[in-house]
Amino acid sequence: MKILFSFYPKRDQQTRLIENFPQAEFIFQKPLDEEALKTADILVTYGEDLHASHLEKADQLKWIMVASAGLEKMPLDEIAARNIILTNARGIHKIPMAESILAHILSIKKSLPLMAKNQRNGEWSPKLNPTELFGSTALILGTGAIGSEVGRILQAFGVHTIGCNRSGKMASSMDTIVSFGQLKEVLPDADIVISILPSTEETKHLLTYEHFQCMKPSAIFMNFGRGDVIKEEELLRALTEERIAYAVLDVFEKEPLHKEHPFWKMHNVIVSPHASSHSSQYVVRALEIFSENLTEWLNESNQLENIIDLKRGY
Amino acid sequence: MKILFSFYPKRDQQTRLIENFPQAEFIFQKPLDEEALKTADILVTYGEDLHASHLEKADQLKWIMVASAGLEKMPLDEIAARNIILTNARGIHKIPMAESILAHILSIKKSLPLMAKNQRNGEWSPKLNPTELFGSTALILGTGAIGSEVGRILQAFGVHTIGCNRSGKMASSMDTIVSFGQLKEVLPDADIVISILPSTEETKHLLTYEHFQCMKPSAIFMNFGRGDVIKEEELLRALTEERIAYAVLDVFEKEPLHKEHPFWKMHNVIVSPHASSHSSQYVVRALEIFSENLTEWLNESNQLENIIDLKRGY
Structure with a gap:
């Protein structure tokens, strides 16, 4: 199982993920690596870098985690068409x-x-x-x-x-x-x-x-x-x-x-320059939500938190 | 029973007091009227105008209500010596x-x-x-x-x-x-x-x-x-x-x-220029506390709220 991040969590946050989920291979990089995406099972992104064209070759991709709350820039129709699960960090803000x-x-x-x-x-x-x-x-x-x-x-x-x-x-x-x-x-x-x-x-x-x-x-x-x-x-x-x-x-x-x-x-x-959601605790909380969902995912549970209804868009 | 105010509540607040306590005679004036104080049973003051010398002739005075929380300018020893009850508007702030x-x-x-x-x-x-x-x-x-x-x-x-x-x-x-x-x-x-x-x-x-x-x-x-x-x-x-x-x-x-x-x-x-306690609701709340205590007082109850321990000063 390959998990691709299109941003860099802090070093200790990366280490914790790797330690807690030894069954997964983590790739942390930025910007989004189209080659790596082709073989990734899970993508973790801030939600602004994924275009419809990327998905055409992402044959393994089953789950996208958006580490924010806004989804306006996500290609929702294409995600739906490929039966990919989309979750976000709702509640983080x-x-x-x-x-x-x-x-x-x-x-x-x-x-x-x-x-x-x-x-x-x-x-x-x-x-x-x-x-x-x-x-x-x-x-x-x-x-x-x-x-x-x-x-x-x-x-x-x-x-x-x-x-x-x-x-x-x-x-x-x-x-x-x-x-x-x-x-x-x-x-x-x-x-x-x-x-x-x-x-x-x-x-x-x-x-x-x-x-x-x-x-x-x-x-x-x-x-x-x-x-x-x-x-x-x-x-x-x-x-x-x-x-x-x-x-x-x-x-x-x-x-x-x-x-x-x-x-x-x-x-x-x-x-207020779109600053109200800023927090020093942002990535910490996003990774908490992701880790809980990843545990469920690895247990082949479908009880993921914050699954997006792709038709409604939230 | 004569109740002397050394400040002016708003007209409707005065009217409400007079209506609610017909057994009392209310005198609203400012600054503190020393002649009126001689025959007053109760004084309602903001606590900055009463000096020890005033009390010498205030033979009827049994209760002083300070419509604020601070008591630094009150002649506490003289009030204690004359067995006058002192209450304040603690909680108002x-x-x-x-x-x-x-x-x-x-x-x-x-x-x-x-x-x-x-x-x-x-x-x-x-x-x-x-x-x-x-x-x-x-x-x-x-x-x-x-x-x-x-x-x-x-x-x-x-x-x-x-x-x-x-x-x-x-x-x-x-x-x-x-x-x-x-x-x-x-x-x-x-x-x-x-x-x-x-x-x-x-x-x-x-x-x-x-x-x-x-x-x-x-x-x-x-x-x-x-x-x-x-x-x-x-x-x-x-x-x-x-x-x-x-x-x-x-x-x-x-x-x-x-x-x-x-x-x-x-x-x-x-x-902050000593402004944190300011409120448009100030006098309203002080008069609520006073009215509840006055009801008790007229029932000859000793269960007044906010009685000051004159030795401790609060």
């Missing part, structure tokens, strides 16, 4: 992303940017008009691993959580749940609206300018999912008209954000 | 303070000040080297209402909490507890050291330069209690020598912090 989301919310609520400005000016100004997270309401679009982790922590702060997903099916750490179709009914109640939605047929342009007209003028909108959940021109219009108080944007239609983009200078926009 | 403390911790961990600087420069720089709160250890000096609330929320983030108080008596939301005397034993384990200690004989200068020598170079020190828990020159020395990574200071030996003070410009110091 939940801790750093929930911490990042809470960091931005609390920073805004406690006026930390103004406090920092005052410090730069040597100005003792205790009147910062902070607001409280306690007792507020958050609407969380996307109720998977990340959304539920955000909900769990918000609940610890005394926040009422409304989850929103495709079906309206109950999810953990949500006080109530609504479906995409019911969005406009609950938007007026939300002090914070957080999107963690992936990019799929159903989420693309799910939000429009009209949704921002339904929000409280004091609302904070956070996009930590994918940029195409709203057309950028509509988001820009809502923010220019100050329909809401703040937008914290970690994702954009086009990344990196263009140097001249108006978002950079808008007083009600926080530009 | 726990929500805004816990939220402020978490805001600063997460802002530092997720490099939000650097992200904001990059945004001002129009710079897309995803490499912000964030660290994780999850799995870290916090040492909380002071395990009362605020300390326990901070501990509770930190635990929700997956943080190991070590409480520290005078006696080493167990407190809620702490994984372990140590006494003041054991401080140096646990300091090397702490990623975050948070003081919420009041100013008392036992806490004054409790921390010294040597304590900072015991801390991790990556540690964050937060003083949200009182400035005199450490001599400022020793704190300044530890920070100038970069013994730790960050100090977030909400309190100082002398407030406001002098315009020329070095803290303002130090890259490893966040100056």
Whole structure:
């Protein structure tokens, strides 16, 4: 059994894999070696280097592990056609992303940017008009691993959580749940609206300018999912008209954000450069998920975690 | 029964008190009216306007409610000598303070000040080297209402909490507890050291330069209690020598912090202008505590909440 990595884990992480799975042959290299792929049984990749053409010659390939959560660049149809199993590292982002989301919310609520400005000016100004997270309401679009982790922590702060997903099916750490179709009914109640939605047929342009007209003028909108959940021109219009108080944007239609983009200078926009999922623990956690699945695989079990439904794309 | 306020609650808050307690006569005025105090049974004050001399003529006074948590300016010995009951609004600060403390911790961990600087420069720089709160250890000096609330929320983030108080008596939301005397034993384990200690004989200068020598170079020190828990020159020395990574200071030996003070410009110091307890809900909550106690008082119960031990001062 040959396991091909198209990135380099740290030396000690490589050693641990080799020691724990003596029955496998590991090849660590970068970029993706097309020759080695021809005879590999398993590919472990970050998900940005595999094209449909690679698969034509990968006759042995039975399982692809993507060591991230996003799958937009993967040739899903070709993977499906060849009956290859695809798994990802879903859940890997939940801790750093929930911490990042809470960091931005609390920073805004406690006026930390103004406090920092005052410090730069040597100005003792205790009147910062902070607001409280306690007792507020958050609407969380996307109720998977990340959304539920955000909900769990918000609940610890005394926040009422409304989850929103495709079906309206109950999810953990949500006080109530609504479906995409019911969005406009609950938007007026939300002090914070957080999107963690992936990019799929159903989420693309799910939000429009009209949704921002339904929000409280004091609302904070956070996009930590994918940029195409709203057309950028509509988001820009809502923010220019100050329909809401703040937008914290970690994702954009086009990344990196263009140097001249108006978002950079808008007083009600926080530009987070797609950084919210970054973590020093990233590869450690991805390899934990992979190792658990590899153990199952070697036992010829089909109980792998995080198998992707190739039709739905998540 | 005459109840004297030395500050003005909002009109609707005054009305609610008058309606809910028809058996009492309420006088709302500011500053403290010495004539009215002579015939008052109960005084409600923010705690900064009452001097020992006032009490000499306050023959009817049986109960003083301080609508804050700090009691440093109260004439405790004279209050004790006249058998007056003193209560405060302990617990009123726990929500805004816990939220402020978490805001600063997460802002530092997720490099939000650097992200904001990059945004001002129009710079897309995803490499912000964030660290994780999850799995870290916090040492909380002071395990009362605020300390326990901070501990509770930190635990929700997956943080190991070590409480520290005078006696080493167990407190809620702490994984372990140590006494003041054991401080140096646990300091090397702490990623975050948070003081919420009041100013008392036992806490004054409790921390010294040597304590900072015991801390991790990556540690964050937060003083949200009182400035005199450490001599400022020793704190300044530890920070100038970069013994730790960050100090977030909400309190100082002398407030406001002098315009020329070095803290303002130090890259490893966040100056919070004694603002962490501020809340739009402050008076609402103080009056809730007062109303519950007043109900008890009118029922001639001695079960008042938040009675101060006048010898200990808290």
